[in-house]
Amino acid sequence: MMRRNSIAWRMAAMFAVTAAIVFSGVAYFSYNVLSNSVRNQVRAELAFHHSILLPFISERDTPTEWDAVRKKLDGMAPEVGRVRYWIQCDDPTYRYGGLAERDGLDVYGKVPINDFGFTKDGNPPKIWGVMVRSIPASADRPPLEFAVALDATDYVHTKEKFQRVMQITSTLGILLVAAFGYWIAKLGLGPVRKLGEQANALPPKDPRKRLNIENLPTEIRELAVSFNNALERREAAWRQLEGFNADTAHELRTPLTNLIGQTQVALANPRSVDEMRDLLASNLEELDRMSNIVNDMLFLSRADNGSRAADLDEVSLNMEAYKTAEYLEHLFLDARLTVRIVGDAHARVDRRLFHRALANLLSNCTQYADPDSEVVVLIDTTTEHVRISVSNEGKQIPLDQKPRLFERFYRGDGARTSSGLHHGLGLSIVRAIANMHDGDVFLKSANGINTFGFTLCRDIRQA
Structure with a gap:
């Protein structure tokens, strides 16, 4: 299993895939050229028979004259000949070639609907090319459907033989290219093997060890x-x-x-x-x-693990922010805080995730904002993103804590026994939700104002 996953095997596989594409393209093109040539050859021969017989049949419009049509068709279609004729008509007097003969008919005993096509008939089965032409009514004769069937078995067998030869030669060519490709890759990747041996020799209990990169290509x-x-x-x-x-x-x-x-x-x-x-x-x-x-x-x-925002809707973020603020109104009343929402933007977001991220930021304000102050939710836009920031008056955040505030379980006040829902994951969840919307988080603390926020991509694609 390790050998098959080696770079040499992969390069050999890529050589084989490339060869398969090239050979298959050439074979497909050649086969289509031959197939079209066979089809055109059969069509041309059938058209030639029609050009000879159609004027003759069209001029016979009485039962007496129709005997001449039968005799001519009988003479041109011997029992073992390559050509068969069939005429379909509502009046049995003008029919030629009964259903029992099944010459040039499909499996349902009918002439193909299109003017030209191939069908199989006989025992052993033969492949027939069939061309059908309509002859309008004339005098006492009703309209006719005149079909000429040509034995195309040899043509089709030649085409099938060519297809088999192309399949065999293409397969051999792909195998040879893969074998030579593997040999070339094996020869050229010797330094990679040595590098792999060096990597395998790294001690598992010492994560500080690194590979020696001297004298490498x-x-x-x-x-x-x-x-x-x-x-x-x-x-x-x-x-x-x-x-x-x-x-x-x-x-x-x-x-x-x-x-x-x-x-x-x-x-x-x-x-x-x-x-x-x-x-x-x-x-x-x-x-x-x-x-x-x-x-x-x-x-x-x-x-x-790469989970993305899924239930995306075009929404007004101002309205959604008001809904979140109303949901947390009791917390703000207890903390003696007021909320003001400024600005608006429309974006495709997951409503549930947006409410959760904003609720986490607002909940933090109820814990750390100065009482009898105002919390401001600002919504503005850039070229590609929407910015949602939550600002409150409070104690300035130390510089050494800023890089870690969005880490899991980190609390700036060092409290490890907080009760309730606040267990140090709120800001980590805000960052995760921003990432799920192709955005990020930001933090600013200056002049007694602490601002936490996140960005959302305005035209995020559906997950």
Whole structure:
């Protein structure tokens, strides 16, 4: 399996695909030229028979004269001849070639509807080219359908033989190109194999080790540099993951410890129904908190895996912002804050995600804004994006905290035991939602005003 996934095999496969495209194109073109030539040859021969017989048949318009038509057609279509004639008419007097003969007819016993085509008939079956022409009524004779059928079996067999030869030669050519391509790729990728051996020799427990890029060809050097850069990113991601796992364990440990402790105390002594009800209510709060943490983590995981905004609608962001503010009105009343929404823009967004991002920013204001102050939601536009910012009066954010505020579980105040829904994932979710709309987040803190916001692409495509 490893061998088949090697670069040499892939290059050989690309050579084979290229050869397949070229050979198939040539074979397809040649086959179509031959097929059209065969078709035109059969059509021309049928047209020649029609040109000879149509005037003769058209001039015979009485039953007496029709005997001459029968005799001429009998003479031109012997029992084992290559040509058959058939005339269809509502009046049996003017018919020629009964259905029992089935010369040039399709499987339903009828002449093809089009003026020219191929059909199969006989035992052993023969392939016939059929051309049908209409003859208008004249005197006592009703209109006719005159069909000439030509035995095209040899033509078609020649075409099929050519097709088989082209298939065989194309297949052999593709295999030869693939074999030579693999040999050439194997020979030219020797330095890559050595680089792979060096990569396999890297110690798994030391993420600081890098590949030696000295004395490498230019192309391989670029590959090695890219690999070293990937190792650096992996090291940073690994350290971030370790921190994230520790934060997750810390966030879940507190409600779990509370649940276990309260349950153990409750089981240690007999409890009344009211006491058990209070205990279950307290446990339910902790379970809700854990559920919110898990749901937010799952949402962030889907966003990290490339999930995109799906239910897109053209909306007025001003109206949607008012809906979000009304939903959080009770929190603002408790915090003694007022909300003012400025500006508007129309964009294709996922309403649910937009409300969630804006609600997270507004909820932060209810925690950190100065009481009896105003929260301003500003909506403005750039060439490609819409900017939504939420500003409030409050304590200035230290410079060392700004780069980390959108990280998961990070809290600027260092509190690790906050209750309720605020578990340090709100701003991370805002950034994830912005990314799902091809946007980003931003932060500004100066002169006693803290501004958090995000951008959304105005013409994001449907996921």
